Amino acid sequence: MITEIKKYLYDLFHPCMGEVWQLHRVTHTVSVNIRDREYEITPERLEQLILAYLNNDYHFVSVELIKRMVEKQRYPFKFVAVTLDDGYADNYEEAYPIFKKYNIPFCIFLTRDFILHGHKDYRMLSSDAISNLCSDPLCTFGSHTVSHPHLAQLPTDEQAKQIADCNQWLEPLIDRSVSVMAYPYGSYNASTLKVMPPTISLAFAAWGGAIRKGKRYSLLQVPRVLITQEQPLIDIPVR
Numbered sequence: 001m002i003t004e005i006k007k008y009l010y011d012l013f014h015p016c017m018g019e020v021w022q023l024h025r026v027t028h029t030v031s032v033n034i035r036d037r038e039y040e041i042t043p044e045r046l047e048q049l050i051l052a053y054l055n056n057d058y059h060f061v062s063v064e065l066i067k068r069m070v071e072k073q074r075y076p077f078k079f080v081a082v083t084l085d086d087g088y089a090d091n092y093e094e095a096y097p098i099f100k101k102y103n104i105p106f107c108i109f110l111t112r113d114f115i116l117h118g119h120k121d122y123r124m125l126s127s128d129a130i131s132n133l134c135s136d137p138l139c140t141f142g143s144h145t146v147s148h149p150h151l152a153q154l155p156t157d158e159q160a161k162q163i164a165d166c167n168q169w170l171e172p173l174i175d176r177s178v179s180v181m182a183y184p185y186g187s188y189n190a191s192t193l194k195v196m197p198p199t200i201s202l203a204f205a206a207w208g209g210a211i212r213k214g215k216r217y218s219l220l221q222v223p224r225v226l227i228t229q230e231q232p233l234i235d236i237p238v239r
């Protein structure tokens, strides 16, 4: 009971100001494996969600703006930042037209080996798609490591290599420096934070909920909300 009251009071004084969405595949294909469905949403459902948030006065913002707002703990409006992990081909084919239609900034976190060597189950972004996305200021690319490991399970030097080698591959490809990353599976530990290259100034966890007013976040541990096909369209402001 006391815990519930404490949580109620905490939530009351730290209202949700916005969310960083974590998406993966935007597709009509429904995976046979139920666990894989957690990482899928149809283009129609994504568009419905976007409209529901817009109708609730949310602003869709870039990850760069999220960084500034979280750093200053100043949230002038309710916001959503859209991020997509891994680099699936459907991000370009299915999601991008929706983002263009509503002028929504988005950030795609690329895993080097999925892009270079392919994924065993899914089509990944081609170099042409990456280059087309690069020419659109709505799109930011970030790092999602070399081979998508659980970083927290690796020795420190291997963690450093996973992050540094992905950046080294990505920077010439997109012709700009990489300042943002997402931890695969949301896995990181104190060593990860220690070996983070100084060029990376913003890193996202997986899950962790909404961004709340009055709560201080580390810029290398910003929470996200996993968005799936089951995401309800109602009760948005109270989540």
Ligand SMILES: [Zn+2]
Pocket (backbone or CB within 6 Å): 085, 086, 144, 148, 184, 185
């Ligand atoms: Zn991932």
